[in-house]
Amino acid sequence: MKPVGKLSTHTEVIMNVWQSPQISRYLDLQNNYVTGRIVNLKTQMAAYFLEKKRPEKKFLTTHPEKDIIIEYPFLIQKTPVHDS
Amino acid sequence: MLKKNLWTILFTFILIVISFYQIKSIGDFRLDDSYITFSFSKNLSLGNGPVYSHDLKVEGYSNFLWMTLVAGAMKIAPQTDVYLLARILMLPFMLLLFGATFKLTRSLSSLSFFSGISLTLLALSSDIFAAAVVCLETIPYTALLILAFSLYFEDSKNRWTLPILVAAALMRIDGFIPLFFFCAFAWFHTNEKKKWIIRSIPSLLVYCLWFMWRWEYYGFLFPNTYYAKSQIHTILPNRGYEYAVASLKSTGFLAALPLIIYMIIKNRNYKTVFSLLFITLHIFYVIHVGGDWMPFERFFIPILPIIFSLMSAGACEMIKSLRNFNWIQKSPFIAFSLMSFLFIGIFSCRFFINTNEEKGKIDFIQLQKYHVQINLVETAKLFSLLIKPGEKLFPTMRVLLRILQKLMLLICGACVILKLLTEVLPLVFHLFMGSHVQSATLKNNLSFSIQLTPS
Numbered sequence: 001m002k003p004v005g006k007l008s009t010h011t012e013v014i015m016n017v018w019q020s021p022q023i024s025r026y027l028d029l030q031n032n033y034v035t036g037r038i039v040n041l042k043t044q045m046a047a048y049f050l051e052k053k054r055p056e057k058k059f060l061t062t063h064p065e066k067d068i069i070i071e072y073p074f075l076i077q078k079t080p081v082h083d084s
Numbered sequence: 085m086l087k088k089n090l091w092t093i094l095f096t097f098i099l100i101v102i103s104f105y106q107i108k109s110i111g112d113f114r115l116d117d118s119y120i121t122f123s124f125s126k127n128l129s130l131g132n133g134p135v136y137s138h139d140l141k142v143e144g145y146s147n148f149l150w151m152t153l154v155a156g157a158m159k160i161a162p163q164t165d166v167y168l169l170a171r172i173l174m175l176p177f178m179l180l181l182f183g184a185t186f187k188l189t190r191s192l193s194s195l196s197f198f199s200g201i202s203l204t205l206l207a208l209s210s211d212i213f214a215a216a217v218v219c220l221e222t223i224p225y226t227a228l229l230i231l232a233f234s235l236y237f238e239d240s241k242n243r244w245t246l247p248i249l250v251a252a253a254l255m256r257i258d259g260f261i262p263l264f265f266f267c268a269f270a271w272f273h274t275n276e277k278k279k280w281i282i283r284s285i286p287s288l289l290v291y292c293l294w295f296m297w298r299w300e301y302y303g304f305l306f307p308n309t310y311y312a313k314s315q316i317h318t319i320l321p322n323r324g325y326e327y328a329v330a331s332l333k334s335t336g337f338l339a340a341l342p343l344i345i346y347m348i349i350k351n352r353n354y355k356t357v358f359s360l361l362f363i364t365l366h367i368f369y370v371i372h373v374g375g376d377w378m379p380f381e382r383f384f385i386p387i388l389p390i391i392f393s394l395m396s397a398g399a400c401e402m403i404k405s406l407r408n409f410n411w412i413q414k415s416p417f418i419a420f421s422l423m424s425f426l427f428i429g430i431f432s433c434r435f436f437i438n439t440n441e442e443k444g445k446i447d448f449i450q451l452q453k454y455h456v457q458i459n460l461v462e463t464a465k466l467f468s469l470l471i472k473p474g475e476k477l478f479p480t481m482r483v484l485l486r487i488l489q490k491l492m493l494l495i496c497g498a499c500v501i502l503k504l505l506t507e508v509l510p511l512v513f514h515l516f517m518g519s520h521v522q523s524a525t526l527k528n529n530l531s532f533s534i535q536l537t538p539s
Binding site: 001019022036038040047049050051052064065068070 | 312459462
C-alpha cells in the first residue's frame with residue numbers, strides 16, 4: 001500500500017517489483033503489461049499492480065465499492081487523429 | 085532422588101519462563117513466505133491439489149511435508165485462522181527439538197547436567213523462537229534432523245534414523261543434503277555394508293517416488309523457488325559469505341570454537357567426526373546458495389543444536405579431565421567454560437542487544453510485521469474486489485513452457501534417431517559385413533578423417 005501519488009510512471013512501478021529486471025527478460029513487463037491501481041479514497045492509499053495486455057480486456061476505471069476505485073493511470077489512451 | 089527431581093522441576097520452570105519471554109517479545113511475527121505455503125495448503129485441503137491458485141500448477145513451496153500437515157489441520161478446522169493452526173502444529177515440533185537436543189548432548193557427554201546447558205542455550209536463542217513463531221518449516225525440519233542424529237549417535241544401527249531423515253528431506257527440499265551425507269557416512273562406517281544397503285532401500289525408495297511424483301506433477305526438476313533465487317549469485321555474488329559473517333557476529337558463535345575443538349581432540353569417535361563434517365558441509369552449502377533474507381539466521385538454525393551439544397560435551401570432557409586437580413587449579417578452566425556459555429547466551433538472546441547486526445535484525449522483524457499485517461493483508465482485501473475466484477491478471481506461461489519442453493525432447497529424440505540411421509548403423513554394418521556395405525555417409529566420414537590427417 002502506497003500513497004496515491006507515490007508512484008508516477010509505469011517504469012517506476014516495475015522497478016518496485018522484486019527481481020523485475022530478471023522477470024522482464026522473459027515477460028517484457030514494460031511493453032506487455034499495464035499498471036493498474038486500487039485506490040481507497042478514504043485513506044488515499046493505493047495498491048499498485050501489473051496486468052497483462054490482452055485484446056479482450058478493456059482497461060477502464062471502475063467503482064466496485066463505495067470509496068474504492070480501480071484505475072489504470074499510466075495507460076496511454078489512443079485518441080483519434082483529426083485531419084485539419 | 086528427590087533432590088534430582090527438584091532440580092529437574094526447577095530447570096524446566098526456568099526453560100518455560102525463558103520461552104514465554106522469547107515468544108512475548110517477538111510478538112505476532114508473520115511472513116509473506118508462510119502465507120505462500122498456506123495458500124498451497126488451503127487448496128490441498130479444499131481438494132484442488134497442491135496448487136498455488138486456480139489452475140496455477142507451480143511448485144512455489146519447498147516444504148512439502150509441512151505444507152501437507154498444515155493442509156490436514158485446515159481440513160479439520162477450516163474456519164480457524166491458518167496462523168493459529170500452524171502455531172498449534174509447531175508446538176509438538178518445538179518440544180521434539182528440545183527433547184532431541186537433550187538426547188544428542190547426552191549421547192556426546194556422560195553427565196546430564198550438560199544436556200541441561202544445551203537446552204538453556206537453545207531457549208536463549210531468539211532466532212529459534214522467531215523461526216517457530218513465523219511458522220515456516222525450519223523448526224520441524226531441525227527437530228527431525230536432530231532426532232535422527234541423536235538416534236544414530238545412541239546406536240549406529242538404529243532402524244529409525246533413515247526414515248526420520250527421509251521425513252526431514254520431505255519437510256524441506258534441501259533435506260536431501262543431510263540424507264545423502266548420512267547415507268555416505270553410515271555406509272563407510274558400518275561393517276555390514278550389504279545389509280545396510282538392503283535395509284535403507286525402502287526409505288530411499290519413498291524419497292525417490294516423492295521426487296519423481298513432484299517432477300511429473302509440476303514439470304520441473306527443482307521447485308520454482310530454486311529458479312527464482314538462481315539469479316541472486318549474479319546480482320549479489322558475496323551474499324552467502326556476508327550472511328555467514330553477519331550470523332557469526334549477531335550470535336557470537338566464535339566463543340563456541342575452543343570448547344568444540346577441545347571436544348574433537350579429546351573424543352575423536354564417529355559421533356564427533358560426523359558432527360564436525362556435517363557442520364562444515366552445511367556452512368559451505370549456506371555460503372554457496374547465498375544465504376537468506378529472513379531476519380533470524382534461518383539457514384543456520386539446523387546446526388545450532390549440534391553446535392550447542394558439541395560445546396556442552398567439550399565442557400564436560402574438560403571438567404572430567406580435571407578430576408585430579410584441586411579447586412584452585414580447576415577454577416580458570418571452569419570460569420572459561422562458563423564465560424563461553426554466558427557469551428553465547430547473551431549474544432543469542434534479544435534481551436541483550438550487543439551488535440548492530442542484532443539491532444538490524446530486530447528492526448527488520450518490526451518492518452516485516454508492518455509489511456505483512458498492514459500492507460499485504462489489507463491489499464489482499466482490496467484485490468478481492470479486482471480479481472474474482474478463477475480469474476487472473478496474466479495468463480500462465482506454464483502451458484507454453486510444457487509444450488516447449490516436449491518439443492525439445494522430440495527434436496533431441498529425432499536427432500538421435502537420425503544420427504543412428506545415417507552414421508552409426510552403416511558403421512556397424514561395415515564392421516560386421518566387411519567392405520560390402522559402403523554408404524555415402526561412411527565415405528564422407530572417411531574423407532573427413534583423411535582431411536584431418538596431417539600429410
